[in-house]
Amino acid sequence: MADGSARHSAALVLGALTDVYERGWQPQDVLHVTGRHFSDVKAGLIASLLLAHAYRVTPLAWAPPAWSDQIRAMALAEPTADAAARRYAGSAAEHGRPGCGSRERPGGGAGHPSLPGIGSAADRFSAGGLVLLWQSLPDWPHLCPPPSLWSPHAASAGPAEGTPAADSGPRAVDPKVPARIRGLLAKAESTDFPHEAEALTAKAQELITRHAVDTALLHRDTDADADGFAVSARRIHLNNPYLREKVTLLSVIGRVNTVRTVWSKRLAIATVIGTEDALEQVALLYTSLLVQCTRAMQARSPGAVGPGRTAAFRRSFLVGFATRIGQRLAESHRQATRDAAADAGVCDGALVPVLRAQDDAVRKEAQRLFPHSRPTHAGKVDPVGWCAGTDAAETATITAGGRRIPGRVPLPGA
Incomplete structure (x- = not known):
């Protein structure tokens, strides 16, 4: 029995x-x-x-x-x-x-x-x-074929029907770059020395930016339309606390890298949609910047206050950090694009049609996967926490060699 x-x-x-x-x-x-x-x-x-x-x-x-x-x-x-x-x-x-x-x-x-x-x-x-x-x-939505559709042929053919193969289209110059980026960021997250973490993160960001721009340059000689881009999706699992605020950080990082984010509050899972290279960049950047944000948030959280006050501060800290990080990443992206275009001997606007076509492809795939999604907005913020998070974002390392993107003067420590 x-x-x-x-x-x-x-x-x-x-x-x-x-x-x-x-x-x-x-x-x-x-x-x-x-x-x-x-x-x-x-x-x-x-x-x-x-x-x-x-x-x-x-x-x-x-x-x-x-x-x-x-x-x-x-x-x-x-x-x-x-x-x-x-x-x-x-x-x-x-x-x-x-x-x-x-x-x-x-x-x-x-x-x-x-x-x-x-x-x-x-x-x-x-x-x-x-x-x-x-x-x-x-x-x-099926992001890859379910087991009932597996076969020796399907295993070698790639993604599910309706999803372009991830390896179609132009390839980046150095396929080993993603592995090098992962190694650098893994070391940055494990070290107890902030300056070492900043140097490792900076080197990783330099590789991420150049890898993305080199890939775009390879596309510029092809037909720049939405059908020419292989767009895929992956799911990122988030853990308590402050889920909505963590999604805000993920979303702003994605937006700069032409990646769209769809969030399921009930399941605590975000789906990111973009090119395979861009998805990898976003996942790596999100992990690294969340580590930096968490360290700064814990160091600056107010002491001798109730748990509700601390939670409000930390939620707002994350939102402020995410907002300013999005601005800095956008500035870094524009500068890196200009530098790479100059190195390639093309004008600054040469990549505009390609980047626009990539954004169109991502938008179409996001709409296909999630036709009923709707935008969400952050709730109320604690001004002290928001300003402290914005200040912390000013010192987060996102550029090559530790050089910080010019911006506003950092606020006094809150």
């Missing part, structure tokens, strides 16, 4: 997960939302379920790169969960455990393994709770 219960629970959970994937969700999306709902459950338990599904149910060898990268990242982050999932997948195969849509072999029930994370009282969540949660999730 216990074995039959385990099989029933496994079928329910794996089937519900298959269904939610078919409705546009991806592994890291499900991990994020499930973790927010079952906040008292360790991430490893949830990851073990998703990994077990990946190894037992899906043809992972045929998965699109974006999907397999998420599974790989999950496995690296939770090695114990990965080991449990692999044991389950191997044992289930030995005992005839069916994948979704397959038939169980006669006599395969004896010694049936338990699905990782389900069935123990210590796990603190049930198969029924997971199934109800996943069934309640809304349908989402």
Whole structure:
């Protein structure tokens, strides 16, 4: 009886997960939302379920790169969960455990393994709770093909139908640049020395800016229309607190880089839409600047006040920081474009048609994916926090060699 219960629970959970994937969700999306709902459950338990599904149910060898990268990242982050999932997948195969849509072999029930994370009282969540949660999730736009459409041909063909291939069109001169940028920013976020972090972030920004402008220069000799740009989308998962304000920072960074941001408050997930290079730049810049903002915000938060006062200050700090960062990034973008155009021997306006066509392509794809989205606005702000955040944005490093973009005189420390 216990074995039959385990099989029933496994079928329910794996089937519900298959269904939610078919409705546009991806592994890291499900991990994020499930973790927010079952906040008292360790991430490893949830990851073990998703990994077990990946190894037992899906043809992972045929998965699109974006999907397999998420599974790989999950496995690296939770090695114990990965080991449990692999044991389950191997044992289930030995005992005839069916994948979704397959038939169980006669006599395969004896010694049936338990699905990782389900069935123990210590796990603190049930198969029924997971199934109800996943069934309640809304349908989402498919950012890559769901598992039912995978095949050896589809795995090599690229994104889902209707989405241009990410590797079509002109390529940047140096494909190793994104990896170098990630390495620099990872070091910047891990160091305890502010000056070292600024130098690393500055070098990363220099590479980001030049990489983007070089790519645009490669486009200028092609037909500059919206159909010539390969636009894709990815989801960025945000965590409490101050979600709306963090989205504001992400949105202003995206706007400068011709990336549109669509935010789901209920799910705490933002979808960013743009060219693949631009999406990578925005994700890297957002992570780095959020680290800088958080450090500055904690250092300047008022002491000896109530929690409500501190929260209002910090929310407003983030908004002020985001507003000024957007202005500085725009100034940096204009200057870098002028410098790169001069180096290439073309006039300042040579890239205008290309950049306009790129913006049109991004706008069309955002409208296709989210036809019913509407703009949102920040709420009330605390003036002291807003000014302190604006001041902190003046000293955040976003340019090459630590050189700061000219702007207004920084305000006195608030």
